[in-house]
Amino acid sequence: MNTELQRRIVSGLVLAVVVLAATWYGGFSFRIAAAVATVLIYYEWSTITRLGERDFRANAFGWVSILLMAYNIAFGEKEFAVPLLGGAAITAILLVLWRKGSWWLPGGIVYAGLSGTSLAAIRGEDQAGFVATLFIFAVVWATDIFAYFVGRALQGPKLAPRISPGKTWSGAIGGTVSGVVASSALTLAVFSRLSFWTVAIAFLLSVTSQVGDLFESFIKRRFGVKDSSHLIPGHGGVMDRVDGLVFACFAAFLLTLVYSASTGHLDMSVAGFLFGF
Known part of the structure; x- marks a missing residue:
């Protein structure tokens, strides 16, 4: 078995154990996992689409929005999740229209924010x-x-x-x-x-x-x-x-x-x- 395959198996098993353990315990443990996933997904989205290179200030708004959503997923009230996500997405769309920016900004906010929000809502x-x-x-x-x-x-x-x-x-x-x-x-x-x-x-x-x-x-x-x-x-x-x-x-x-x-x-x-x- 080559080294790369070994790394893949070990990391896959560790990831599965972490996800299933968080799902089993639910509550704060799962909300933290969902919040971390939200932040990491936006990090990867913004890196792939080069949002920081295209418009640093717009990407900064995206990060502030995502961090607020992640905080609400982990520590806030679930009733605020959808309004917060909707407000951030609408504001990002207005920023794009006003500054002729990249549509990958509101796309990333919705993709990452809805990922954590939906995961937390489903687990309950x-x-x-x-x-x-x-x-x-x-x-x-x-x-x-x-x-x-x-x-x-x-x-x-x-x-x-x-x-x-x-x-x-x-x-x-x-x-x-x-x-x-x-x-x-x-x-x-x-x-x-x-x-x-x-x-x-x-x-x-x-x-x-x-x-x-x-x-x-x-x-x-x-x-x-x-x-x-x-x-x-x-x-x-x-x-x-x-x-x-x-x-x-x-x-x-x-x-x-x-x-x-x-x-x-x-x-x-x-x-x-x-x-x-």
Whole structure:
């Protein structure tokens, strides 16, 4: 076994243990993890897109916004998360229009800020939030792993050759089926029942996670970089590891907000939305 593979395995195991431990304990531990992820994702986004080189003052605003959001995720009230994110994004858009700046600024604020906000909102403080987080992990991890192996085994037409030449339609379909099966198995194990609603949501989240993967590949190809950073030995950066996860979390969080607002159940949790209770 070569040194690079050893580093990849060790760092992957350490990362998995940290993430799962934070998810298990929940509460402040998970909020801290989500806040740290928010900051690291914005760091990688701003580095890849060269925001600091394009406009130092605009990037400084982005950093202030992200640090405020990270502080609120870790120590603040969850009711302020969406207004804070929305306010920062709107202000960034106005700055871009006023100064003819880069649209990567509001994009980075939304991408990084929504990553931490949605992760913290999904986990919440109770057991239902723990199961909801595991449900999304099951969807994303099974999709990612089996998309790779099925795609390698079956090959076939490329999914998006200009963005990510290695991805195939066979891999995408195999990954989606696996994501639905894994999350359905988890749901049955916990609740001893499974609804069509939960299966449909799992399907949607699996597709969304693959869109997230392609989105990050597009950004890296656009700016000519191989990895989002070198923060994780053998794996690249945080964005490289959570690209599919954050898009799945975006979808689960935003769909819950829309559904709860449209039905009048304003206190609905993401777990309630996922499992229909």
